[in-house]
Amino acid sequence: MTTKQTSDVIDVPAGFAGIPKLDQHLCFALYSASGLMTRLYRPLLEPLGLTYPQYLTMLALWEHAPRTVGELGDALGLDSATLTPLLKRLEGNGLVTRRRDAADERRVLVEPTQQGRALREGAKAVSAAMRCHSPLDGDELKSLHHTLTRLIDGLREASAAAPDRD
């Protein structure tokens, strides 16, 4: 531990003591990739009048509706503090309806409107256009997606197991 030279690989025993460089952090790779995806989607979604999180929300709703805010939150990994204002904006743009569940007045049911369902057609072009932006071939994409899914499952477990530490 006397040499202090900077090499481009981790030069500490086994993930000990030293802090990896920014570019060596998996979290930063995920952060960058996600941000780039969002930026690539933006110009494609703009003609549809959707932001990227709104697009994900519509994808969830096209798949299955009506759903409560909570169910939607589970599907998207977001809480009501994020979803409520987002859904109000979608409602304001005429793409979804929000109504209290008569059977349980605590719940709010969200559903695409006619216009919201119609938007699905335009989304096909978005989906198709995005397929062109990847440098990875089909097998690599599948493999990456599979690995990410495993990572996500692990991270979910970790975050459920240790919500915080005091």
Add this chain to the structure above:
Amino acid sequence: MTTKQTSDVIDVPAGFAGIPKLDQHLCFALYSASGLMTRLYRPLLEPLGLTYPQYLTMLALWEHAPRTVGELGDALGLDSATLTPLLKRLEGNGLVTRRRDAADERRVLVEPTQQGRALREGAKAVSAAMRCHSPLDGDELKSLHHTLTRLIDGLREASAAAPDRD
């Protein structure tokens, strides 16, 4: 195309016409994974008085400083509209200094303070703690990181090639 049954695999020719489900979107896997990472870091960073983007910024500055706002933006993939207020908050917390470059008064040089450099010690524990949260083994992590890096390079090219379409 007369059967309208929903199956849990893609039931269209070859990525044509149909919109994949939310969970089949790579962008959503990246979005979820990145969000989960941020949430896992939060309780670890809170004692250090850092948010996650602030932590990434400090990682960049610990690696090399002083840097201009623009250089930092290139490293982090953020623009001055995001970085300026973030850096002002770091400055307000005594972790970095911001000063105009005497040689070019347009530039602002950012540098960790003594306190900002000292924080690096506390960050070692954060870095170590995060290593425990992954369900992937060392080789898988390396491979995932490598694939993500290639994806990021491709997405950067794509976003440079087609900033928008009108």
Add this chain to the structure above:
DNA sequence: TACTAAAAAATCGTGAACGATTTAAATGGA
């Protein structure tokens, strides 16, 4: 030198994102 163009950061407005709290409704005993 004067004047336009380019570059760097800051500013503004909008929309996520989330912790913490609040409000309202349903649930589960005693």
Add this chain to the structure above:
DNA sequence: TCCATTTAAATCGTTCACGATTTTTTAGTA
């Protein structure tokens, strides 16, 4: 039946993120 507990969504305050614009400084050129 009554009341404490739980649950669901909404609200509030702070921070991130970015497109578009503005301000200031430098560079380039006639």
